[in-house]
Amino acid sequence: MRKRLAALVLVAATTGAVLVHTGGTAVAHGSMVWPGSRTYLCYEDGRAGGGGGDLNPTNPACVAAVAQGGKQPLWDWFGNLISNAAGRHREIVPDGSLCGPTTKFAAYNLARADWPATQVQANSTVTFRYNAWAPHPGTWEQYVTKDGYDPTKPLKWSDLESVPFDKVTNPPxxxxxxxxxxxxxxxxxxxxxxxLWQRSDSPEAFYSCSDVVFGGGTGTPDTRPPSTPGTPVASAVTSSSVRLEWPASTDDQGVTSYRVYRGDQVVATSATNSVTVSGLSPNTDYSFTVVATDAAGNASTASPGVAVRTTDGGGAGGSCTVTYARPSTWSGGFTANVTVSNSGTEAIRAWQLVWDFPAGQQLTQAWSSTITVADGKATAKGVSYNADLAPGGTASFGFNATTTSAAPANPTSFSLNGSACAVR
Structure with missing residues (x-):
């Protein structure tokens, strides 16, 4: 067992692997998306500036954060955490580090008055929205800075009001x-x-700073959601994307954004009443709905759905290539390294690679992807930093598995988002 563990450590070290899933319970991840946290709004700013590929923020504070800490914190905007906090926030997070309590997110402590901010109304009732990248039970506490707070100075615990203005346990x-x-x-x-989100099933805790600008309060909360968006109309349908447009919603305070859903998954967001949804599979049926939100976080009911069938992608193996190798095999187990390449001309978003996983094999560990096995099929999904494949782009990941076979056979077929891939 010691030899095997040592081998696994060596594999991770020599391949630059990040062990992100072990087949057990995934770690929790999430961040405030309304009002948006610094990491989330800088990620969205970077997406807009990157044109659908890389992240290239244009907001000055976000640019400064990337210059100091790189882009990885943006790809991992939902992972601003301390794994062993156990409620000891004021004890283990020093003044000046509240917005980024670990080295990875330290750049988001920069004392600046130009971070992306959300306009809010004093005394109003709003709907907080917190991304559940990996849901877990726990308690959220929301604090606000005291009157006279100076954003050009490092944030200290004493800058916050002494008690949270909002606290909730296990929200819907x-x-x-x-x-x-x-x-x-x-x-x-x-x-x-x-x-502050403190999990109740783990000592892990999450931290986020949401910059807001309070307007004058009338004492009347905004609880009225926007009207339901009109039925989307599809156009410019390709093998992997579709453009959607819909009649705009109305709201007494103004619509701020739209979210496009495929089932219960958000696949696109837009500040206008149109968007292009990418990362679809060829020759596949989809249905999309649209939800509008306002400045108070109220969400409309979903629009009627629009059915779309993507075009033929040009034949099996025409848009992706997979390389599968087993660099290490031992009695009762093996290591596999996989590289998937987008050989098409359009970006593939939120890729999922599927292949046969024979009886007698059992997944024990994966890195640079999350892998699930069910009904004899393995499904690998990209993680935050490699979830999208630009034209000509590649993503590499690996896994360890046990096997009852003395000579496990390599898979002979793979499909990427429903399209068959060439195998090398």
């Missing part, structure tokens, strides 16, 4: 998000809403 979960209503405090001007 739907469509990949926690959502709950809260009444905002009576503040004016620029502030930070500081959110």
């Amino acid at each position: 979960l739907a469509n990949g998000e926690y959502a709950w209503q809260a009444r905002l405090p009576n503040k004016t001007g620029r502030h930070i809403i500081y959110s």
